[in-house]
Amino acid sequence: MVTFEAVSKVFADGTEAVKELDLDVGEGEFVVLIGPSGCGKTTSLKMINRLEECTSGRICVNGRDIRSVDPVQLRRGIGYVIQEIALWPHMSVAENIGIVPRLLGWHSGRIDARVDELLALAGLDPAKFRHRLPDQLSGGQKQRIGVLRALAADPPVVLMDEPFGALDPITRDVLQSELKELNKSLRKTIVFVTHDMDEALKLADRVVLMRQGKIEQMGSPEEIQNAPANDFVRSFIGEDRLASISPESSLETLLHDPFLRVTPGEDPRDVLERMEDDGLETAQVVDARGNWVGMLYLPVLKRTLRNRGTLREAVRRNRKLVLEEAVMRDAAEMLADMDLSIPVVNRENEFLGVVTSGSLARLAIGRLSRSRKEENA
């Protein structure tokens, strides 16, 4: 949808902002450009709608070389959200949102309908907000309107230049979630610039990490985190890693082996003895093929044995998480309810490990000390 072919940008003062950049953004892909300030991420973004002209190389949007398109027409076909929000203070919310449709010559009835549709989409009551002025909105509302303004004429590509940078952390988090949710249905191709790793990992299908006008590494948030290409990438992620554990992260990093793993055929009295010796409250029962049978709770096992029951009768299956479906928040909530190991299985019921409050704590501590270790290394 958007392709860079050996694109370079040299400013009039000789600064090389972007060097031989190659990047191919697929249709419906959410690509986040990230890097320290001066890495060329914003310049790269602005070259797409020709607010900056590239000095060499070629940029295509939707298969067309952008130099063959009149810049004004090009920009009307690309959504644009900027950091400072920049809603025009003399225009109402409806006029701000409707600006590109008006430039494109839509008739006013169609514009009004589109504005109302978009406001409703963002959860803002059209009757209430249509005629407000930007001054009468909160920061979060303003930036929602800023995003709606970019979406008004339904462009296939949307450029976002640190759109949430000026917001407080809570509002920012809410708007990020809204944007992600919104784009699930809209499927826009989005190029998004940020310096916040947290934001990049949360939103991106693909993260493009830049330094000094070049791409250092490019990949899915998981790839970037799990296999940083070099020290720069590692340190850039490292600084932000702690913040990057979001309640919505996968449980994978929390998994570890259970303290006691038994097979269904074992003698329940042996199992009880081992649990009592090691002071364990729970044990996981896994069959020979690695499938999860259930878990044992110490009190339940004791009661079953008093009634001369079998191990199978003592097994409980009401506490588990499925890796593909659960996130850290689920685990944390379960642990807060009852501080016992949680078995984690995949959709095929294969036993993967357990999550404990200890593993959550270790993760937090590990992330805290990580950046310091790297400095020493």
Added chain:
Amino acid sequence: MFPPERTFWELFVTYVSGNWPRILALTGQHVMISGIAICITLLICIPLGIVLTKREKLASVVIGVANVFQTIPSLALLGFLIFVFGIGNDNAICALVLYAVLPVLQNTYTGLRNVSPVMIQAARGMGMTETQILLKVQLPLARSVIIAGIRVATVWVIGTATLASAIGGGGLGKLIFAGLGALRQEVVLAGALPATVLALLADQGLKMLQNHFEPRRRALRLARKYAAEESVREEKDVPGEEMVRHEM
């Protein structure tokens, strides 16, 4: 026999009731001279101000020159201009324009310059042409500053226009100078009062214009207009449809 002693106010009323057609005619002249001067000023200064925002170096020179005209005493300026335009209204109008240039030019330039570059970049990024950026973003955002400059200029021009008669021009200055010459204060007042009222009215009128464009008032007007259109639309709708819409 001397006529009986009369108070100043009696003299004034007598003068005005006997000469009101002349006072009205001179007021008309006064409005015309000032109006033409202001119109010429706007025609020169607003486009010039816009051009200057794109040429920084030229701007300081032009505004410097305008500043010089501002510092020349008004009567002296009229005197100088006799060499160029001779005696009469042309000369007066030209002097008034030179006077009015600075506030209008300066405010147009400053008003446009103070529009945040971010607003302009947003407009450009949305696909506005340079002309659209000027008309839809820059000028509306600079409007209240520009009108403030026009207000200042208008009040000055109306006041200074009374000096036009000193160089053979018309306007209310004629009454003032005639009254001063004949030591008749009631005649001076008959010229000074309408000139003052004109200045106050012009000031208030432009203030109302300024308020008219104030975003909040404009937004309220828009909302009212939209509500009126909405109610017309709803009347056409089949009853009951409205309820369905609300549930959605």
